[in-house]
Amino acid sequence: MKKILVILFIFSINNLFAQDQDNPAPFPRYSFGVYSGINFGNISESGGTLLIEVKTNLMSNFNIKLSTGYSKSFMHESYTVKTYSMATIDGTQFYLANQYDVNEKGYDVFPISLGFQYVYKNKTFSPYLLIDFNYNLIDTKIYSSPGSTWTYDSFNSLPADFKTKHFEVLPNSSYGIMFGVGTIYQLSARLNLDLRYYYKIDSKIINTHQLIVGISL
Numbered sequence: 158m159k160k161i162l163v164i165l166f167i168f169s170i171n172n173l174f175a176q177d178q179d180n181p182a183p184f185p186r187y188s189f190g191v192y193s194g195i196n197f198g199n200i201s202e203s204g205g206t207l208l209i210e211v212k213t214n215l216m217s218n219f220n221i222k223l224s225t226g227y228s229k230s231f232m233h234e235s236y237t238v239k240t241y242s243m244a245t246i247d248g249t250q251f252y253l254a255n256q257y258d259v260n261e262k263g264y265d266v267f268p269i270s271l272g273f274q275y276v277y278k279n280k281t282f283s284p285y286l287l288i289d290f291n292y293n294l295i296d297t298k299i300y301s302s303p304g305s306t307w308t309y310d311s312f313n314s315l316p317a318d319f320k321t322k323h324f325e326v327l328p329n330s331s332y333g334i335m336f337g338v339g340t341i342y343q344l345s346a347r348l349n350l351d352l353r354y355y356y357k358i359d360s361k362i363i364n365t366h367q368l369i370v371g372i373s374l
Contacts, residue, residue, distance in 0.1 A: 187213050188220075190351060192371030196230050198363040204229040204263075206367050212274065220274040224289070228266045232363045234259045238301070240323035241315055252312055254319040257304025264362050265296040268333070276341070287337035287353065295362065297327040331361035341373070349373045 192208040205228065212222030235258075242253045272289035309315050339353025355367040 187211065188373050190371050190373035192226075192351065192353075192369040194367060194369030196228055196357075196365040196367040198230065198232060198365050201230065201232045201363060201365075204231055204365075206369055208369060208371070210373075218276050218278060220276065222270075222272045222274060222289075224268075224270045224272065226268060228268070228365075228367075230264045230266065230363060230365055232262050232264070234262055238323050239318045240321070241312075241319045252309045252315055254307040254309065254315055255304060256306075256319075258302040259299055260302065261300040263298040263300065265298070266362075267294040268292070270335070272335070281343060283341040283343070285339055285341065287335070287339065287355070289335040289337070289355070291333045291335065291357075293331045293333055293359070295328050295330060297329075297362075299325060299327075328361035331359050333357050333359040335367075337367075347374055 188211070190208075190210040190212075192206075192210065194206050195203045196206050197203040206226065207228070208224055208226035210222055210224035212220045214220050237256065237258050239254070239256050242255060244251050244253055268291040270289045270291035272287060274285050274287050276283050276285040312320070335355045335357045337353050337355040339351060342350040342352075344350055349372070350370070351373050352370045353368075355369070357365050357367060359365075
């Protein structure tokens with residue numbers, strides 16, 4: 158009886174181990190990547206992009222990924238601002254009529270992204286498709302001409318065009334979605350060269366094309 162129990166115990170252990178081998182953990186492989194490149198819009202000059210990414214596989218060819226980074230983008234503008242401000246000199250208050258031209262807006266963007274990647278695996282080049290959903294923190298800067306200033310003794314003396322205070326509504330956050338394609342070139346068993354193109358649609362600022370290249374492990 159004891160021999161039968163021992164045999165059954167050994168058989169059950171071997172059977173459990175075999176099941177574990179046949180059903181690997183759902184997230185068996187992780188990959189880390191660092192990327193940099195440029196971004197540009199249809200009516201803007203080019204800016205820079207930096208991206209740090211970690212991903213793991215949901216299935217053999219399907220990955221889920223999390224990324225963060227930084228990008229600088231620009232949008233051309235062309236409008237004139239007429240506004241006023243107040244100043245006090247030696248106890249006397251003056252009104253200043255200010256005029257300047259806004260030429261460009263710059264956006265410092267800090268995205269947090271969740272995305273999915275489908276890879277067509279090959280020995281050397283492995284092309285893939287991407288979709289990312291992101292939340293962006295934004296710091297906006299306005300680039301303008303030096304402008305002109307005129308001094309008046311009272312508010313009523315200001316020209317009519319300058320009597321309305323000008324306020325810029327600047328975004329500090331947004332949501333976006335990015336569609337991309339790329340390819341992975343295997344440099345070694347652990348090191349890959351990764352080249353990709355994104356098109357980013359943003360809820361508050363300009364839409365941009367992004368070309369980036371990086372190394373993944």
